[in-house]
Amino acid sequence: MECTWPASRKLQEKVKEELLRGHELANQLRSVVGNSDGGLLAKGFVKKIVFSFTTSLSLLTGNHESKGEHIQVSTGSSTFALPTIVESSSSWDALKTIKSRETFTDSSSSSKKRKISHSWSRDAPDFNDDGHAWRKYGQKQILNAWHPRSYFRCSHKYEQGCKATKQVQKVEDDPSLFRTTYFGNHTCKHSLLKSPELILDNIIGGSPIEESNSTFMITFENRGGSKPRVI
DNA sequence: ATGATTTGACCCTA
DNA sequence: TAGGGTCAAATCAT
DSSP states (O other), X not given: OOOOHHHHHHHHHHHHHHHHHHHHHHHHHHHHHHHSOOHHHHHHHHHHHHHHHHHXXXXXXXXXXXXXXXXXXXXXXOEEEEEOSSOTTXXXXXXXXXXXXXXXXXXXXXXXXXXXXXXXXXXXXXXXXXXXXXXXXXXXXXXXXXXXXXXXXXXXXXXXXXXXXXXXXXXXXXXXXXXXXXXXXXXXXXXXXXXXXXXXXXXXXXXXXXXXXXXXXXXXXXXXXXOOOOO
């Protein structure tokens, strides 16, 4: 009956920290690459990013034995599986905090809605600091969720055909945080980069990551812009 | 007056 | 058919 909630939560917090850090560094890397050839600076950032994600993945794979369940993480060009860190039978709530409906698909889950191939989500106290102009076009109460989900599209959708959208929902465990899930790339002129994709070598595989030969791509739909914006 | 938000209805997908 | 995603008219804010 009782689950391993506290331990899992602590772990999740750590993982979240690391992933956010990775994202932060990725943004810096994009700036560097965007302004110049990159070179050594870019390499340094890439190393740090790799380390962040390595730490996260080690936490996910090292301390908790998989029971055969996996979360599929779609990164656009590739999909890899991570073992879940919750007990399969004990904690639906915990599972919910980890799995975004669109970002992750669980083979045993009953998630019904459309599959989204490019998405990325983050938890932050402020959901409107991503440097883009968004326009809210809907809000819905979601089944089994305490908080409604808000739907935003790029303000330049019609003038420039930008297809970027995002969904914002309060984190159930921590209502002071907003979980923002981004879909699609910004194609509007205000975007600094067209497709912020990072290809990282030596990541993942389930084995020591430094020694892995696999390659995977991380796609961030949001950009660390500087333009203050209003929703 | 204009643009943004709200909200109920409708559409689409699993 | 249920439920998430989007539309669009009404309302609100500037």
